[in-house]
Amino acid sequence: MDTLNTAGMIFLSIIFESAPFILMGAFFSSLVLVFIPKDFFKKPLPANPLLSIPLALGLSAIFPVCECAIIPVIRGLVRKGMPLCAGAVFLAAAPVLNPIVLASTFYAFRFDLQVVALRFGMAAVVAMMVGFAVYLFLESGSRNKTDRKLPMSFEKEPANRFLDAASWKKIFDHTIDEFFTVGKYFIIGAGIASLFQVLVSQQAVFNLAESVYISPMVMMLMAYILSLCSTADAFVAASFAGTFPTMSVVAFLVLGPMLDIKNTAMLLGYFPARFVAVFMASVILGVYGSVVLMQYISG
Amino acid sequence: MLKTVILLLLAIMQVRLIYSGDILYYLAPQMLPFFYFSTFCFLVLAAYKALPAMVQAVPRQGSACDCGCPAGHESKLAEPVMYVLFGLLLCLGFFMPPKLLDSAMVEKKGIIYHQTTPRDIAQGPENELYTQPGTIDHEWWAEYQFDSPASESASITGEQQALREELGIWYDADYYSQLVQRLLGMDRIVVEDKGFLDIMLVLAAYQTRFQNREIELTGFVYRDMAMSQQELAVTRTAITCCLADATFYGILVRGDDLQQFEQDSWIRVRGLIDQDYVFDQNMIMITALEVENIPVPESPYVYPYLYRQFMPLEP
Numbered sequence: 001m002d003t004l005n006t007a008g009m010i011f012l013s014i015i016f017e018s019a020p021f022i023l024m025g026a027f028f029s030s031l032v033l034v035f036i037p038k039d040f041f042k043k044p045l046p047a048n049p050l051l052s053i054p055l056a057l058g059l060s061a062i063f064p065v066c067e068c069a070i071i072p073v074i075r076g077l078v079r080k081g082m083p084l085c086a087g088a089v090f091l092a093a094a095p096v097l098n099p100i101v102l103a104s105t106f107y108a109f110r111f112d113l114q115v116v117a118l119r120f121g122m123a124a125v126v127a128m129m130v131g132f133a134v135y136l137f138l139e140s141g142s143r144n145k146t147d148r149k150l151p152m153s154f155e156k157e158p159a160n161r162f163l164d165a166a167s168w169k170k171i172f173d174h175t176i177d178e179f180f181t182v183g184k185y186f187i188i189g190a191g192i193a194s195l196f197q198v199l200v201s202q203q204a205v206f207n208l209a210e211s212v213y214i215s216p217m218v219m220m221l222m223a224y225i226l227s228l229c230s231t232a233d234a235f236v237a238a239s240f241a242g243t244f245p246t247m248s249v250v251a252f253l254v255l256g257p258m259l260d261i262k263n264t265a266m267l268l269g270y271f272p273a274r275f276v277a278v279f280m281a282s283v284i285l286g287v288y289g290s291v292v293l294m295q296y297i298s299g
Numbered sequence: 300m301l302k303t304v305i306l307l308l309l310a311i312m313q314v315r316l317i318y319s320g321d322i323l324y325y326l327a328p329q330m331l332p333f334f335y336f337s338t339f340c341f342l343v344l345a346a347y348k349a350l351p352a353m354v355q356a357v358p359r360q361g362s363a364c365d366c367g368c369p370a371g372h373e374s375k376l377a378e379p380v381m382y383v384l385f386g387l388l389l390c391l392g393f394f395m396p397p398k399l400l401d402s403a404m405v406e407k408k409g410i411i412y413h414q415t416t417p418r419d420i421a422q423g424p425e426n427e428l429y430t431q432p433g434t435i436d437h438e439w440w441a442e443y444q445f446d447s448p449a450s451e452s453a454s455i456t457g458e459q460q461a462l463r464e465e466l467g468i469w470y471d472a473d474y475y476s477q478l479v480q481r482l483l484g485m486d487r488i489v490v491e492d493k494g495f496l497d498i499m500l501v502l503a504a505y506q507t508r509f510q511n512r513e514i515e516l517t518g519f520v521y522r523d524m525a526m527s528q529q530e531l532a533v534t535r536t537a538i539t540c541c542l543a544d545a546t547f548y549g550i551l552v553r554g555d556d557l558q559q560f561e562q563d564s565w566i567r568v569r570g571l572i573d574q575d576y577v578f579d580q581n582m583i584m585i586t587a588l589e590v591e592n593i594p595v596p597e598s599p600y601v602y603p604y605l606y607r608q609f610m611p612l613e614p
Contacts, residue, residue, distance in 0.1 A: 005398045008391050013325040013542035015388060016313075020337040172347050179344075180302060184381040187388055197543060203409045232540040 003198050011194035014262070015187065017229060018068045022186060025069030026178035030171040032076040040080060049083035049139055053131040056086035057124060060094035066230050067095040067257055068186065071266045072178050085135035088279055091267075093127035095230045095257035096120065105253065108234035115246060118294070119253045126254060126286040133282035138275060185269035189262030193227035196261065200225060215244055216251040216291045220284070223256035230257035247298075251291045258283050303348040305385050310341035312392040324397040327538045327602050399599050400536050400545055401563045402521050410521060410532060410549045412582040413503035415574045479505055488572075490516035495535055495601040496548060503583040506574045514585060515569045517596060520560050521549055525578070528558045533568050533585075538600045548601075551577065554587025567593045 065073065070091060078087045095101070097120060109115040208218050219240070228236055233256045237249050244252075259280060267276045313334065316322040326334060478501050482488060488509075490498050495516075502509050518533035526532070532549035552568050560566055570585040577584075 002398075002401075003403060005395065006400060006404060008395050009325065009398055009400070010542045012388075012391055012395075016322070016325050016334055016337075017330055017541040017543075020333040020340070023337055023340045172344070176302060176306070176344055176348065180305075180381055180385070184377070184384050187384040193543070198404065198407065201407045203407070206409075226543060228544055229540055232544045235539045236544045236546070 007194045007198045010197050011190050014190040014194060014227065018186065018190070018262075019183075021066055021068045022182055023175075023179060025065070025072050026175045026182060027171070028065075028069065029072035029076040029178055030174040032073060032080065033174060034167050034170050036077075036080050049085050050132070050135055052083050052086040053089050053128055053135070056089040056131065057093055057097075057127055060090050060127070061097040061124075063094060064098040064100050065094050066098075066101075067260075067263045068182075068229075068266075070094050071263065071270050072182050075270050083135075084139050084275065085131040088134040088275075089127050089131035091279065092130045092258045092283060093123060096123035096254065097127075101230050101234075101257070104231045105234040108238040112246070115250060115253070118247075118250045122250060122254050122287070122290050122294070123258075125290055126258070126283065129286040130258075130279060130282045133286075134275070134278055137278045181269065182266060185266040186262055189227065189260075189265030192265070193225065193261040196225045212245060212247075212295055213292065215248040216288060216295075219244060219248040219252040220255045220287060223252045224260050226256070227260040227262045228256060233257070245295075247291050247295045250294075251287055254291075255283065255287045258287075301382055303345055305382070305389070306341050306345035306348065308389050309385075309392075310338055310345055312389060313338040313341065316392075321397050323598065323600070324399070325542065327540055327600070329602075330540055399519075399595070400542060400547075401519070402534075404545065405521050405534065405547045405549075406523070408545065408547060410523075410534060410547045412532075412549055412551065412578065412580065413499050415503050415506040415581045415583050483508060485512075487513040487515070490514065492517070492596055492598045492601060496537055499548065499550065499583070502572060506572065506583050509572045511571050511573070513569065513588075514572050515567065516550070516585075517565065517567045517593060518550070519563050519565050519599075521547070522562055529553055529555065531557050531560060533566060535601045536599070538602060545600075551575070551582060551584035552587050552590070553584060554590060557587065557590065560590065560592065565593050565595050565599075567591050 074082075074087045074090050077090075078084055102116075102120065105116050105119055106113075202222065205218060205222060208214065223233070226233075226236070233253060237252050240249055240252065264276070264280070267279065271279075313322075316325070317334070317338065322331070322334060478497060482498065482501055483505075488498070488502070499516075502514070516533065518535045521532045521534040522530070523532075531552050533552050534547055534549040537546050537548060538544065552570065554570065567590070568585055568587055569589040570587040573584050573586050574581060575584050576582075
């Protein structure tokens, strides 16, 4: 009973912390839906979706959005015709590559700038790999692009004007519905994450981390289970810094924002299972592969 | 209609938490502006949905939203599931009594003891001592800028060096030199809830200088299997953003009759600073002179001072 009470506390704590950002995400995705014209992405983007990957990476470095906020926004953009692989790059890169996360990581690790550089360098590389994998498995050839063919009643309408009251009514209505949709998945994710927090002994998990090949896996698993916010995870990672090899801490810092229990629940609610499977597999393999490679290079 | 009610209830729940102050059981103070923001949003959105409904008295219909999705966003089953989940959230928010993270969580997450600087490193030049006995009023020196003499900041002492190496990630030369000077000037160190972690960090790093000095601090009792009857750890929970990132910091206390203090009960310890080699590490510890049970303090969680300089902001 006590355990459940504690789990409940952690659950509410995660919800309270994230609700403002989910609201902002719902609002921005509504803006995208209403104001971005349907052929917005068709004109400027190169014919080959692969070429949009570097562009998406650059853009995700500019926008300060976290993992809770970005999922509905990306779905809105994909439905407006953004290539799926560019969306995957956004999903992977934006929560790490943003000025606020840079600031907090820099702050927590300012005497180990190697970690800061590795976190952001590797996040960029892994995000590109994820984009490429999504292109390879889901977008190349003649595969159907289910996501982008969703009918949109807006397409028949004239472009929504910014000062039109009707546009803003749509935005508010959609924000509310989006909040409830994403909130539902978030509640499931936060619930599971809080149960893991009270039931899984981190001490026992850490004892598994003996070899340099296993300890990145352990740290990735911890990042997935703990479901921390990407601004706070640097501080938690700093407390692991003494116990774990540097590259394992980097693995924790790169994987956590891209993938954790709560955003898995949201991804599954918002994207087809096939996309989620490719996304998760490529993130996990990408992070693990590049960490082991870096360990090998640095001796 | 149900969504309007849920939004309104969410807003009421959050206002209630703010009003009672219980929100600090869930979030670190630096997250509060965001919490106010979400409360405000819930109120506005609830009002936005409620007002037209009251004026027209006709429920709007059609797809869940007017966004052009064929059948709203949801399958038939998803809608009730959504209400159940939000209902669960509201039930917990309204009816679950707040509870502090306790020793059960410490067992899961582990406890961090403040390690001391080995004696051979800790031989920096003797600094001038201030002679100001009294308790620490953390507030004033947190806000007050010291004019530290240039000579002091130029030479980093052995302990500062150690502080930097051992606890590198937290290190801030000016801040810690000032704090050390303050603490060295006190005959009796009373560690308040504010600045708890930073003070303990300094005491541990400069342990040789503080050897046998009197200290008073509060925390909850944590014991593990390895501890004897004369030992306990006086423990505090540190929160960065939310409870998910909680970390536990403990200070070993030794003394007679400590077994009478129960796990998770809050105590005030008065004792002398010492160090010992336990659990494979040199750690700061306290030889108890007097231990007493106290009620749970106003702010049971601690927040590192440095975190407050850096205000975590998201979008």
